[in-house]
Amino acid sequence: MKRFALLALLLAAVLFTGCLSPKVNFKIEPNPIEVTVNQTALTxxxxxxxxxxxxxxxxVEAAVVELYDDEGELVFTTTEEIGITIPVVSGIGKTIDLPDVSLSEIYAEIDPAFTEAIYNEKLLGKTYKLKITLTGKNPTEDTADIIFK
Incomplete structure (x- = not known):
């Protein structure tokens, strides 16, 4: 009986201290992401x-996607509503393919008449930062470098 009480106390302590608090963790792959001059989307x-x-x-409520330039300034942001409810069991993993992310809005922000010459002048050799945040009870985020080659 004492063992059961001790086990119950230990379980209650784990639950109340947040050790079993659910969280969805992720890593962006590949990192870094390479972009070339004629590329129109991150694939x-x-x-x-x-x-x-x-x-x-x-x-998981939403995915917030942000892109920061080489000076750390936010140049693009979008929020994709997800709204899915999943069971969370520690240790389970999966790899998810993201849909292509168009670069046209980013290029248009730099110059509406974006050309290869503008790419070479404004982006070539620079490293931007992609940040994705999954919102929910315990938000989680990861970042990846985007290298313009």
């Missing part, structure tokens, strides 16, 4: 997702 990006904690109904 082949994957999120390597791992789950930690425990929950029967964890909701």
């Amino acid at each position: 082949g990006i994957k999120l390597k997702v791992t789950l930690s904690g425990f929950s029967l109904a964890y909701t």
Whole structure:
């Protein structure tokens, strides 16, 4: 009986201290992401997702995508509503292929008449930072470098 009480106390302590708090962790792959002069979209990006904690109904509300230039200034942001509820069991993982991300808005922000010459002048050799944040009970984020070659 004492062992059961001790086990119950230990379980309660783990639950109340947040050790089993659900979280969706991820890494952006590849990192760095390389962009070339005639590329119109970021392609082949994957999120390597791992789950930690425990929950029967964890909701991923949205994905916030931000792009920062080589001086750390925000140049592009978008929020994609996700609104999915998933069970979270620690240790489970999956790789998710992201849809292509168009670069046209970024190019248009630099110059509406974007050309190869403007690419070479404004982007070639620079490194931007891609940041993705998954919002929910415990928001999580990762960053990757985008290198313009």
